[in-house]
Amino acid sequence: MSEILSAPYALEYTYTRSTGPVVGRFLESLRYEVLEGVKTADGRVLCPPLEYDEGGQPTTGEFVQLRPSGTVKSWSWVPEPRKGHPFDRPFAWALIRIDGADNAMVHVVDAGKAKRMKTGMRVRLRWADKKNGTIRDIDCFEPISPYLPSPVHLEYDVNPGKHYTAYLRGLQEGKLIGGRDPEAGKVYVPPRGADPMTGNPTNEYVEVPDRGVLTTFTIIRIPFEGQKLTPPYCFGAIVLDGAHSPIYHLISGVPHDDIRMGMRVKAKWKPQDEWETSLENILYFEPTGEPDAPFDSYKEHL
Amino acid sequence: MRDVAIVSFSQLPSVKVIDAADEPELVQPVTSDAMRQVGLTQDDIGFTCSGSTDYLPGRPFSFVAAVDGLKAFPPIRESHVEMDGAFALYEAWVRLLHGDIDTALVFSFGKSSLGPVPAILNLQNDPYYVQPLGLDSISAAALQAQALIDAGKATERDFAEVVARNRRSAVDNPNAQIKGDFSVDEMLEEPYISSPLRKSFCSPLSDSAAAIVLAAGDAAKRLVKRPAWIRGIDHRTEPHALGQRDLTRSPSSTLAAEKAGLGKGQVDLAELHAPFAHQEIILREAMGIGDEVNVNPSGGALAANALMTAGLIRFGEAAARILSGDADRALAHTTNGVCLQHNLVAVLEGE
Numbered sequence: 049m050s051e052i053l054s055a056p057y058a059l060e061y062t063y064t065r066s067t068g069p070v071v072g073r074f075l076e077s078l079r080y081e082v083l084e085g086v087k088t089a090d091g092r093v094l095c096p097p098l099e100y101d102e103g104g105q106p107t108t109g110e111f112v113q114l115r116p117s118g119t120v121k122s123w124s125w126v127p128e129p130r131k132g133h134p135f136d137r138p139f140a141w142a143l144i145r146i147d148g149a150d151n152a153m154v155h156v157v158d159a160g161k162a163k164r165m166k167t168g169m170r171v172r173l174r175w176a177d178k179k180n181g182t183i184r185d186i187d188c189f190e191p192i193s194p195y196l197p198s199p200v201h202l203e204y205d206v207n208p209g210k211h212y213t214a215y216l217r218g219l220q221e222g223k224l225i226g227g228r229d230p231e232a233g234k235v236y237v238p239p240r241g242a243d244p245m246t247g248n249p250t251n252e253y254v255e256v257p258d259r260g261v262l263t264t265f266t267i268i269r270i271p272f273e274g275q276k277l278t279p280p281y282c283f284g285a286i287v288l289d290g291a292h293s294p295i296y297h298l299i300s301g302v303p304h305d306d307i308r309m310g311m312r313v314k315a316k317w318k319p320q321d322e323w324e325t326s327l328e329n330i331l332y333f334e335p336t337g338e339p340d341a342p343f344d345s346y347k348e349h350l
Numbered sequence: 351m352r353d354v355a356i357v358s359f360s361q362l363p364s365v366k367v368i369d370a371a372d373e374p375e376l377v378q379p380v381t382s383d384a385m386r387q388v389g390l391t392q393d394d395i396g397f398t399c400s401g402s403t404d405y406l407p408g409r410p411f412s413f414v415a416a417v418d419g420l421k422a423f424p425p426i427r428e429s430h431v432e433m434d435g436a437f438a439l440y441e442a443w444v445r446l447l448h449g450d451i452d453t454a455l456v457f458s459f460g461k462s463s464l465g466p467v468p469a470i471l472n473l474q475n476d477p478y479y480v481q482p483l484g485l486d487s488i489s490a491a492a493l494q495a496q497a498l499i500d501a502g503k504a505t506e507r508d509f510a511e512v513v514a515r516n517r518r519s520a521v522d523n524p525n526a527q528i529k530g531d532f533s534v535d536e537m538l539e540e541p542y543i544s545s546p547l548r549k550s551f552c553s554p555l556s557d558s559a560a561a562i563v564l565a566a567g568d569a570a571k572r573l574v575k576r577p578a579w580i581r582g583i584d585h586r587t588e589p590h591a592l593g594q595r596d597l598t599r600s601p602s603s604t605l606a607a608e609k610a611g612l613g614k615g616q617v618d619l620a621e622l623h624a625p626f627a628h629q630e631i632i633l634r635e636a637m638g639i640g641d642e643v644n645v646n647p648s649g650g651a652l653a654a655n656a657l658m659t660a661g662l663i664r665f666g667e668a669a670a671r672i673l674s675g676d677a678d679r680a681l682a683h684t685t686n687g688v689c690l691q692h693n694l695v696a697v698l699e700g701e
Binding site: 142152 | 483544597
């Protein structure tokens with residue numbers, strides 16, 4: 049135990065500072081979201097502006113407006129911000145050369161993660177919501193992504209055609225409808241315009257049961273744009289009993305390690321009052337518990 | 351020009367916290383010991399000069415209070431710099447060149463344990479453009495370290511090797527704070543504080559005090575057998591704004607070393623004041639200090655860094671090895687400001 053007395057103590061100086069014609073003009077311009085540099089006698093541009101260049105020459109007092117963007121010359125990532133830092137989330141300190149300037153500005157980059165930081169990266173200035181005529185009127189800089197959002201949006205009326213309409217109407221009633229080629233006898237689920245083996249229309253509709261063989265599957269572990277489910281999940285090809293082509297659906301109700309080719313599966317339907325003209329009436333396929341189908345029985349569908 | 355020498359040196363062990371000492375209590379043991387070593391008292395001293403900063407204790411004019419650690423009656427000639435004590439040594443050296451006095455006492459003290467040092471050092475930054483952002487000293491140094499990596503001049507492993515070597519050398523230094531065998535690989539596993547700086551790449555913060563007695567010409571020869579003669583001493587500073595400098599170079603060190611006459615002969619050792627590991631790499635390149643030179647036999651600032659004092663200790667450690675006869679020619683260096691802005695270099699020689 050220390051015998052020496054100790055007590056907390058805060059030191060503050062409530063000074064104000066005069067800014068002068070160079071620094072003052074720069075800071076005043078920030079209030080109006082205008083970024084300016086000052087010209088040196090030898091024609092360079094300094095941003096932030098200084099009264100004197102490093103050669104001791106007075107700068108000219110001629111201001112030039114600059115684009116609010118620049119290039120990172122050096123940086124430091126702060127994973128755990130400390131007291132006095134401008135952000136309470138991880139951020140980067142950076143030396144930034146403003147476009148059109150010859151020196152660099154110390155400021156911060158709000159990049160979200162260290163991996164986005166790189167010397168030479170392009171950044172744009174983000175203005176603070178509230179201005180008070182200080183360097184913090186610049187809230188921060190943020191990375192300029194080399195990618196341009198390029199969405200396409202077109203609106204159509206979709207007509208699924210005669211066969212698909214029959215299939216979807218069947219689903220609305222909890223039935224799986226296939227189309228049979230009357231000559232070759234093969235059943236396609238959903239029905240198609242023609243049997244690709246014979247060229248005959250498959251216009252003889254038959255109902256097949258909501259169970260069959262899982263012929264192959266994949267487990268999706270990566271996220272992607274537009275994904276509706278949280279990885280990991282399993283997607284499989286199912287040849288329904290009596291059908292000669294697979295449908296594709298989620299496989300669930302079973303640990304992923306237990307999913308295998310040849311597994312017998314059956315549909316897990318939504319409650320009947322939620323049925324629509326959609327395959328989404330089936331939530332997923334799950335194991336029936338029956339013995340697996342032999343490989344030879346489904347190999348032609350792979 | 352008069353020959354001026356360091357004739358004695360005293361320091362308190364650098365430790366994390368010296369509880370039981372205010373300014374006079376830090377100063378008195380080292381000033382009295384430095385004078386006692388050469389048989390002098392304050393009455394024999396022609397000029398006294400100190401270096402410290404009031405922001406460490408957070409007490410304005412604390413340097414005035416420090417005079418209470420000296421015998422100041424009858425009144426003494428006294429001065430102070432708000433800088434490392436090594437710059438007080440420079441002022442004392444200039445004062446001795448006047449020729450009217452023969453001895454000077456230089457001291458400094460730093461209690462880094464009292465306040466938030468990285469935030470205090472933000473007060474060195476530009477009050478218009480940088481201070482309001484809160485750029486602490488570690489983050490400023492990190493911008494320099496990253497620039498060094500980007501320039502292909504060093505890697506993080508190089509930083510760790512600098513630390514390992516300094517802290518290994520410090521094993522023989524009873525006054526060092528962090529010493530021993532540190533694994534480079536383990537240092538490289540530490541989390542970043544401000545990337546690319548990890549905790550080990552930064553100096554520890556220490557409490558300490560140090561004092562040196564300078565003497566000129568024959569007075570020096572009377573006081574000790576083998577004075578550590580200051581053959582050359584110079585300091586240079588660079589622009590303040592970080593964005594106006596190439597942080598991977600230290601032209602102020604290059605010029606100060608040249609003016610101090612470093613190139614006139616080989617040095618046996620160099621005591622470099624590099625508070626961050628990467629700064630030793632910059633300083634060595636700037637001053638052309640090769641692998642044949644024993645850099646920081648004391649462990650340097652990476653083993654103990656009492657602010658405002660670690661620079662004067664570099665001078666003391668270099669001089670001590672000449673006074674003892676272990677070295678003939680040594681370089682002593684001190685830095686000041688953000689990212690090696692200002693550098694002081696001296697060349698010390700035995701007979």
